[in-house]
Amino acid sequence: MKALCWQGVNELSVEQVPDPAILNAQDAIVKVTASTTCGSDLHLLGGYIPAMRAGDVIGHEFIGEIVDVGPEVSRHRPGDRVVVCSIIGCGRCWSCRHDQWSLCENSNPSPGITDLMWGGTTAGIFGYSHAMGGFRGSHAEYIRVPFVDYNAFTVPEGVSDLDVLFASDAAPTGWMGAELGGVKPGDVVAVWGCGGVGQMAARAAMLLGADRVIAIDRYPERLAMTARHVGCEVIDYTSTDVTAELRERTGGRGPDVCVEAVGMEADSTGIQRVYDGIKQQLRLEQDRPIAVREAIRACRTGGSVFVLGVFAGFVDKFPLGALMNKGLTLRGAQQHGQRFIPKLLDRIAKGDLKPSYLATHVMTLDEGPKGYEMFKHKKDGCVRAVFRPWA
């Protein structure tokens, strides 16, 4: 079959690879009908999450049709139209049972690296390096879905492919940031990053009753899109001091909840970008935590900061003093998608949430390398490139 493969740092190509197969009795094979780029792929592409090998199939946010199931699958059958969570859960370990699916204790067949690096095992993720289990990604004609009864969700009738696609990753990630960040009616919420994830977090904050939501980015088209589709306020961080602006908009307090949806390749206009860029290149620091620092600084005393952006290792100049003295709560996680996807599907079916507008570029799988080129450099207003392997 055809698949989009990582070949080296900033190098992708479409290749013929062997078809996936059912390897465990609870697996299914899904024929991928749409699969989209995510900011996390950029960290893999750039070599910041280094456990990648030439020929690895990438992609993790997808929908499709079940075409084959193992003998122990009970909730799905061939023909089901499903959205699949990007994170693989077993559904029965203590973490899955407590709705912390990205901490699944049985879904990463090679837990050694994450265990060694972080002092704990985390879940397997599709198309996300050998540290996260070496599972093939979804930018392909077919994909194997382990523990499919827990990881695939039947799409409600009448919901379009492009609306449901983002229920795989961007929408539940954003929802998690707002909900576990503790957003409640009356809150002021700031979101760093207006990519797919940040926009979904901002929308979730509004749906959870936030009084005001303010989203931050530098790309005018992303800011305009966020203002229009999410309906929140925006700040262009290149034209102002974000912390001062947030203070001024919040009676001097700062936001109650800050959601960081930027990640380890954060940018800035100031000296920080140069400082962190050099340290990252020299591998003295693995991640650039520019937006995390700013969120901690801007957050109101006693407020909460949720890190949705992906980080891999160590960061420098972490404002621990501010965190401690201001009495902040800091949390982060890979998304616990299975916990939020059923609710999100309801909201999408009802029309409260219409994420399809994020799909700025719909392409064939052959156009994969071009899609990533546009997505990486945010060319032509690209927010999400969606590949249709069978189009």
Add this chain to the structure above:
Amino acid sequence: MKRLVAGAAALAAGLGVARWAASRGRMPGAVKDPLESSRWLGITINRPPDEVAPGGRLPEPLSRMDAEVRMNRAPGDRGTEVYARPRAQRAGADAVLARLRGEDPRTEIRTALRETKSLLETGDVLRSDEEIGTTRPTMPGKVLDMALGRAAEGGRL
């Protein structure tokens, strides 16, 4: 020339994994564990003790290990804590050589504990897609193999 540069970049990326995995060691104060070779390896299984060892019989594949095993109910709603360690302890050069040969008994027990847990909780042990590989052999791939191979031995469990 372009190839060479790309090759060098790829190799650097491969080495990056080893460095990434090793960077944990850079944390100040990380002393080598004096009890490393004799500690109990513990895992918590989300099942009550009578399901983990019905009638006192050890579950597979743990039962096949040449290991001392003990277990107790875990605190709260967490199930059962299962501990194991090799009966024969190796130390020094002997331990290093065994590890290089891929015969470190602690590694085998670690794997057996993980598989036992997964079988009891899910009825299966998840296999990786790596079995039907799409990757091609490269230098950084070899370095990565070494890093991944070594990493499986370490970690918390």
